[in-house]
Amino acid sequence: MPEKPQRYHVSSAVVVTRPDAADSVAAALLAMEGVEIFAVQDGKIVVVIEGRTSGQLGAVLSEISGLPGVFAANMVFEHAEDEEAFGDERRTDAA
Secondary structure, three states: OOOOOOEEEEEEEEEEEOHHHHHHHHHHHHOOOOEEEEEEEOOEEEEEEEEOOHHHHHHHHHHHHOOOOEEEEEEEEEEEEEHHHOOOOOOOOOO
């Protein structure tokens, strides 16, 4: 029986911080596994969170919400696909 493909989940979120805490929150986010920062402006940080389950993404978002200086962390988008759907088309360069 073929093995069931792994699911891959990705979400984006906006983290709202005290303006004076944005740098320290960004540093904490960079240290978190599966979290990437895409923009920081005026105390708002746009992040992408990656993981194997929707619950894992929620747990990371909850952890972000608890960071000192964070007012709110709201998921904006979530998407999931089977890992095999990516195949060799994972390239994102403009070759």
